[in-house]
Amino acid sequence: MAATIAGFGALTLLVCLAAPLVGTTSIHLARVFDRTIPFTDNVDAQVFFVARLPRVLAAILVGSSLAVAGVVFQAFLRNPLASPDTLGLSTGATLGAVIVITFHIDTAVFGISAVPIASFLGAAIALGIVWAMSVARRHGTSTTVLLLAGVALSAFFGALNRLVQVLGDFTDTFRSIRWMMGSLDVGSYTDVAVSFVPITAALVAVATLPRVLDLVSLGTAAAESRGVDVRRAERLALVSASVLTGSAVSLGGPIPFVGIIVPHIVRLIVGADHRVVLPAAALFGGTFLVLCDLLARTAFGAAGMPVGAVTALLGGPFFLWLLFRRFR
């Protein structure tokens, strides 16, 4: 168990160190850390620390958050198709961001600009609706109903989103569309640091839950009869997963499929035990997104490609394969 997690950890570390070295401008690790050259003259160090490292860190945070949120949603809804995307949280976040972009709302709170705040709120509202459904579930609503509610919510928020975009001009629409494609081009360490706090807090909360996630995947009654306070655990888990989703989307946009494919890949490799699944998903989610982003900024010329398009290109077919494998 410890060896598996250490393996994932080593992979993450390796990818994180290697990723900033790769790009359209080639740089050398030795020169990056060469202290004899002043930073202002050291182009390699500048590319490494200013242009690429924040982006890699953002990818790690976003990928880990989405993957862990996916693991938590899948366990609590007892459904392998649950994820931040399928529950409507990502679409909620998108709606928030598009409203702010279109109506040029630029009020900043504590130096955090309006787009991340609005997308966070959008995810929170979507969760509120799913939450209300999940409380009603105690009287017999199935998790299938919750997933269908997520689908309906996604469609509804999507429609509102298009409605808002119609009201905007050409530039607004372009900005909205770029945002919706997802991008980890964060520009500074501040954005990363701002997301780091809630994400870390939520990950610590989820770290108390691996046994509970095992048990709730057998059903509420089974978990309760083994001593789990399901209501309390559910509150902690769903709030944490939503904070993770909201923070991730506000940092990188609605990057699709990470929250659903990473948990499945990890479960295929390590099995079902959440003591291993959770840390492995956090590590592999980050690694996966760093690699996708590497592909996004190198494989399609200097202009690059939105990372959301890369994850969707990989994730779409994988998702279909998963459905086929499960339901044939």
Place this chain on the structure above:
Amino acid sequence: MTIVEANDVSFAYERDGARVLDRVSVRVPRGGIVGLLGPNGSGKTTLLRLMSGTLTPASGGIVLDGRSITAMPRREIARRIAVVPQETHSAFDFTALEIVMMGRYPHLGAFELEGAADLAIAREALAATGTSRLEARRFATLSGGEKQRVVIASALAQASEVLLLDEPTASLDLGFQLDITALLTRLNAERGVTMVVSTHDLNLAAALCGSLVMLRAGHVIAAGDTRSVLTNRNVRALYGVDAEVVDHPRARHLTVVPLARAE
């Protein structure tokens, strides 16, 4: 001596809705096996869920060793009462051993992981239910009888004094029904585990249970020693079925032969 008792409990799933249980009282003696009999919808499963504390009665109370169960933390209840549901499905591919290890949950602290002692207890529970060789198998790939024995092992790993079983043989073939009956009899004799078993199988109840409680439409219509309760008359009152209850010389317990729906 009584270990669990239901005192005058009533329950409805919806406020102002029909009462599923109406002033039901049941006493479970320490070390005994009590059978819950009754037609579909008579309230057997609800009574078991009240006894395990996963439902709270609208009135009346469940008392465990002299203490009201509603005042006890869920973790503490789980250390003393384990539940074997009719069927168990997992959303993920757990191994049999992982399922059994889940029984250790109420004995662990918030950040504590299972240690060697917990693993030993889980392995011993697998051995006691004859499922050691299934340890590494994926739970979903096991047969119905194997699954049920693994779930019973998980309940044993919980190391509680009381086991509540909801129709433990309902989906099993004849061979597995006998296996489970023998397993439960042995666990009761060797470990003194107290059991409450709901079932539709009158012959299983006759073979396994020292006493019976007959529930019809949320009321207890008969309760007591198996030999005094399992009669032609009570079977007719309970199910509306004419049956002959005979003492089978080779089975050495009562057997029930259903004849026809009563007029």
